[in-house]
Amino acid sequence: MRAVPDQQVPPEVDGATVPATVPGCVHTDLLAAGLIPDPYLDDNETALAWIGRTDWAYETTFDRPAGEHTRLDLVCAGLDTVATITLNGVEVARTENMHRGYRFDVTALLRAEDNNLAVRFDSAYRYAEAQRDRLGDRPNAYPEPFQFIRKMACNFGWDWGPTLVTAGIWQEIALHGWSVARLAVVRPAVTVDGDTGRVQVHVDVERAADRPLTVRAQVAGEHAEVTLPARRSSALLTLTVHRPELWWPRGHGAPHRHELTVTLHDSDGGTLDEWHRRIGFRSVRLDTTPDEHGAPFAWYVNEVPVFVRGVNWIPDDVFPNRVTRQRLAHRFDQAEAANINLLRVWGGGRYESADFYDLADERGLLVQQDFLFACAAYPEEEPFATEVAAEASEQVIRLAPHPSLVLWTGNNENIWGWHDWDWQAPLAGRSWGRGYYLELLPRIIATLDPTRPYWPGSPWSGREEIHPNHPAYGTTHIWDVWNTDDYVTYREYLPRFVAEFGYQGPPAYATLRRALSDEPLTHDSPGMAHHQKAADGDRKLRRGLEAHLPEPRDFDDWHWLTQLNQARAIALGVEHFRSHRGRCMGAIVWQLNDCWPVTSWSAVDGDGRRKPLWYALRRVYADRLLTVQPRGSGLALVAVNDSGQPWRASAIASRLTLTGEPKAKSTLELEVPAYSAVTVALPDELAQPDDARNELLVAETGDRTDRAWWFFAEDRDLTWPAAAFDATVEPTEGGQRVRVTARTILRDVTLYPDRLDPSAEVDAALVTLLPGESATFTVRADAPLDAAALTSRPVLRCVNDLQGRAPF
Ligand code: BMA
Numbered sequence: 001m002r003a004v005p006d007q008q009v010p011p012e013v014d015g016a017t018v019p020a021t022v023p024g025c026v027h028t029d030l031l032a033a034g035l036i037p038d039p040y041l042d043d044n045e046t047a048l049a050w051i052g053r054t055d056w057a058y059e060t061t062f063d064r065p066a067g068e069h070t071r072l073d074l075v076c077a078g079l080d081t082v083a084t085i086t087l088n089g090v091e092v093a094r095t096e097n098m099h100r101g102y103r104f105d106v107t108a109l110l111r112a113e114d115n116n117l118a119v120r121f122d123s124a125y126r127y128a129e130a131q132r133d134r135l136g137d138r139p140n141a142y143p144e145p146f147q148f149i150r151k152m153a154c155n156f157g158w159d160w161g162p163t164l165v166t167a168g169i170w171q172e173i174a175l176h177g178w179s180v181a182r183l184a185v186v187r188p189a190v191t192v193d194g195d196t197g198r199v200q201v202h203v204d205v206e207r208a209a210d211r212p213l214t215v216r217a218q219v220a221g222e223h224a225e226v227t228l229p230a231r232r233s234s235a236l237l238t239l240t241v242h243r244p245e246l247w248w249p250r251g252h253g254a255p256h257r258h259e260l261t262v263t264l265h266d267s268d269g270g271t272l273d274e275w276h277r278r279i280g281f282r283s284v285r286l287d288t289t290p291d292e293h294g295a296p297f298a299w300y301v302n303e304v305p306v307f308v309r310g311v312n313w314i315p316d317d318v319f320p321n322r323v324t325r326q327r328l329a330h331r332f333d334q335a336e337a338a339n340i341n342l343l344r345v346w347g348g349g350r351y352e353s354a355d356f357y358d359l360a361d362e363r364g365l366l367v368q369q370d371f372l373f374a375c376a377a378y379p380e381e382e383p384f385a386t387e388v389a390a391e392a393s394e395q396v397i398r399l400a401p402h403p404s405l406v407l408w409t410g411n412n413e414n415i416w417g418w419h420d421w422d423w424q425a426p427l428a429g430r431s432w433g434r435g436y437y438l439e440l441l442p443r444i445i446a447t448l449d450p451t452r453p454y455w456p457g458s459p460w461s462g463r464e465e466i467h468p469n470h471p472a473y474g475t476t477h478i479w480d481v482w483n484t485d486d487y488v489t490y491r492e493y494l495p496r497f498v499a500e501f502g503y504q505g506p507p508a509y510a511t512l513r514r515a516l517s518d519e520p521l522t523h524d525s526p527g528m529a530h531h532q533k534a535a536d537g538d539r540k541l542r543r544g545l546e547a548h549l550p551e552p553r554d555f556d557d558w559h560w561l562t563q564l565n566q567a568r569a570i571a572l573g574v575e576h577f578r579s580h581r582g583r584c585m586g587a588i589v590w591q592l593n594d595c596w597p598v599t600s601w602s603a604v605d606g607d608g609r610r611k612p613l614w615y616a617l618r619r620v621y622a623d624r625l626l627t628v629q630p631r632g633s634g635l636a637l638v639a640v641n642d643s644g645q646p647w648r649a650s651a652i653a654s655r656l657t658l659t660g661e662p663k664a665k666s667t668l669e670l671e672v673p674a675y676s677a678v679t680v681a682l683p684d685e686l687a688q689p690d691d692a693r694n695e696l697l698v699a700e701t702g703d704r705t706d707r708a709w710w711f712f713a714e715d716r717d718l719t720w721p722a723a724a725f726d727a728t729v730e731p732t733e734g735g736q737r738v739r740v741t742a743r744t745i746l747r748d749v750t751l752y753p754d755r756l757d758p759s760a761e762v763d764a765a766l767v768t769l770l771p772g773e774s775a776t777f778t779v780r781a782d783a784p785l786d787a788a789a790l791t792s793r794p795v796l797r798c799v800n801d802l803q804g805r806a807p808f
Pocket of ligand 1: 158159160348374375412413500502590601
C-alpha cells in the first residue's frame with residue numbers, strides 16, 4: 001500500500017511502500033508501520049487529517065488458483081470507498097459505495113502466474129465535495145460532506161467521534177472459482193403461525209451452463225426440492241415445520257436456532273454450491289394501532305409483549321477491522337449483564353457484521369438496524385438513487401436470515417431534521433431523502449423481507465401529518481434533557497417508545513490516562529477538550545450538576561460527580577418510562593459503546609471500561625423493578641414485571657432520617673401479573689417528610705429485587721452526615737473482596753480501582769447503605785491492590801464524602 005505519487009504527504013510516507021493488512025484501512029497500516037502516531041491519543045487526530053485527503057493505492061501479485069473452473073470471479077466484500085480496480089493493467093471496475101459488495105468476472109484477464117491486482121482509492125473527501133458542488137449543498141449536523149458519499153457517516157467525525165476519514169479494502173477480497181452454476185441469492189422468509197413454522201426459501205442462481213439443475217433445502221428434519229429447467233434461474237422452496245422450537249428474545253426463553261441448508265446440484269447429482277445459516281422460528285409483530293392516547297409502538301415476539309430495554313449501538317471502533325468477534329462477544333456480555341434486550345444499530349455507522357448478528361441470534365438479543373442515513377438531508381439524484389437501492393437490497397438479503405433482527409428503520413433523525421432543524425429554506429426544494437424513507441426502502445422491504453416491520457425513521461410518528469417526534473405517536477427522541485433541561489424533565493414526557501435519550505459522562509480515569517498526556521488533567525485541559533466533541537459539552541455537564549450536587553472542587557470530584565450524574569439522569573428516565581409500562585413500551589438509551597476514548601453518552605467507554613451508568617442500567621433494566629415515583633401530589637410505589645411469571649411480594653416501605661431513625665413504616669402487598677406494572681399509592685405518613693432535608697424513603701421486597709430509594713431533597717441540599725465506615729480487604733480467587741460497613745448512611749458507594757491499576761474492575765457500584773449495613777465489592781486486577789488505597793479517596797467514593805461542600 002502507498003500514497004499515490006505527487007501528493008502533499010509527509011516525507012516519510014512519500015514513496016514508501018507500506019505492508020497492507022486486508023481487511024483493513026490505511027490508518028491502521030500506517031500505524032503498524034510506525035509512520036503515524038496513534039490517532040486516538042491527545043490531539044493526534046488533527047495532525048492526521050491529510051490521510052483522508054490523500055489517494056491511496058493497494059497492489060498485490062498472485063498466481064491463478066489451481067483447479068478447473070469455468071468462471072473465476074474477483075469477489076470484493078467491501079471497498080472503502082471510491083475505488084478503481086485494475087487487473088493486469090486492465091480496469092475491471094470503479095466503485096463508490098462502502099456498503100456494497102462486488103463480484104467481477106475476471107476469467108479472461110487471468111494468466112497462470114504473476115497476476116497484478118491494483119486497487120486505487122480516491123480521497124473520499126474529494127469525491128464527496130465534488131458531489132456536493134455538483135448537486136448543491138444540503139444541511140446536516142456537522143460541517144462535513146458525509147451525506148454526499150455512501151460511506152460510514154461518523155468517519156467524518158461526530159459528537160462522540162474523531163474525524164479520521166479512512167480508505168482501504170475493509171472486507172475480504174478473494175477469487176472465487178466455479179463451474180456450471182452457483183447460488184447467487186438465498187433468501188429465507190421465516191414465519192410462525194400457531195404451531196406451524198414455515199420457511200419460504202427464494203433462490204436465484206447464476207449460470208455458466210444451460211442445463212437442468214436441482215435445488216434442495218432442509219431444516220429441522222424437513223426437506224424440499226425443486227428442479228430448475230435450463231434457462232430458469234429462480235426457485236421458491238417451502239418448508240413446513242410442525243411445532244418448531246422457537247427462538248425467544250433473552251428473558252423470555254431460549255433462542256433456539258435451526259440449521260437451514262440449501263444446496264445446488266448439477267444434472268448428474270453432483271453438488272455445485274451450498275449455503276448454510278442458522279435461522280430462528282419466531283414471529284414479530286409491531287402494534288401501532290391508534291388508541292385514545294395516540295399510537296403505540298409495541299413489540300410482540302411470539303405474541304408475547306416485550307418491553308424494549310435497549311441501547312443504541314455505534315461502531316465499536318473507528319477502524320472496523322479492529323472489531324473482532326471476540327471484542328463483540330465481550331461487548332455483548334456487557335450488554336446482557338446490564339439486562340439489555342435490544343441493540344439499535346444507529347444509521348451513521350454500518351450495516352453490522354455477520355459476527356454481530358450471529359452473536360445476537362445466539363444470545364437472544366433483539367436488533368433494530370437503521371438504513372445508513374443520519375442527521376442530514378441526503379441527495380436522491382444519481383448516482384445515489386442507484387447506489388442506495390443496490391446497497392439496501394444487498395443488505396436486506398444479507399441480514400434477513402437473522403432472527404435477532406426485528407426492525408428496519410429508514411434513517412436517524414432525518415425526517416425530524418427536515419421538520420425542525422431549519423432545513424427547508426436552504427434546501428430550496430432540493431431532494432433530501434424523503435423518497436428513500438417513504439417510498440424506496442419500504443418497497444424493498446415489502447419485496448425482499450416482507451415478514452419484518454419497517455419504520456421510516458427514528459423518530460417517526462407513523463404518519464406524515466403528525467410531527468415525526470410527537471411523543472404520543474410511535475417513536476420519539478428526547479434530547480431537551482442534556483441540551484437544555486434538567487434531567488427530571490424526563491418525567492414530563494409520557495412517550496409511547498423512546499428510541500433515544502442520553503446523558504454524557506466522562507470515560508474511566510484509566511482510559512483518560514491512557515489517551516491523554518495532559519498535566520494537570522482538568523475537566524477542560526487540552527486533551528479533555530479535544531476528546532469532548534459535543535457542542536458545548538463541558539458546559540452542559542456542569543449545568544447538569546448544578547440542580548443536584550455540590551460544586552466539584554477538583555478533577556477527582558468533577559469526574560466522580562459527572563459520572564454519577566450521568567447514571568442518575570438515565571436511571572431516572574428509565575424508571576419513569578418503565579413505570580408507565582403499557583402506555584410506554586420501550587426505551588433505548590443513547591448509547592452503549594464508544595469508538596475511541598471520549599467523553600460521551602456511553603455506558604461503556606472507548607477502552608471497554610464500564611462507567612457508573614452501566615451499573616445503573618443493570619439495576620433499572622432488571623426484569624423486576626421496584627421504583628418510587630411521584631404521582632399527583634404524593635408518591636407511589638411502582639412494581640414493574642417484565643417476566644412471564646406473576647410477581648407476588650410484600651414490600652416494606654420505611655421513612656427514615658438520614659441517621660437511620662425510623663419515622664414511619666408500612667407493608668404493601670404487591671400482586672403484579674406477568675408483563676405489567678402495578679402502581680400503589682404510598683400513604684401520606686410515608687410520602688410526606690417532616691424535614692425534607694434530613695429524610696429518605698426506602699422500599700424493598702426481600703426477594704432479589706433491588707431496593708427503591710427516594711430522597712425528599714437534592715443531594716446538594718440534604719444535611720448529609722460526614723461519611724463514616726469500616727472497610728476490610730481480603731484476597732479472593734482472582735482478586736480482592738472489599739467489605740464496606742457503614743457507620744453513617746453512605747450514598748452511592750462506588751469504587752474506582754482503575755485509579756490504582758488499569759486492569760482492575762469491580763462488580764458493583766452506586767450502592768447505598770444505611771447505618772450498620774454492609775456491602776461487598778469484588779475487585780479483579782492483574783495484581784493485588786493496596787488495601788488502604790482501595791478503601792479511600794479517590795478510589796472509594798460516596799456522595800456524602802462531599803458533605804459540607806458549598807452548592808454552586
Ligand atoms: C442523536 C444521535 C446521534 C448523536 C446523539 C448525541 O442525534 O442520533 O446522532 O450522536 O444524538 O447528540
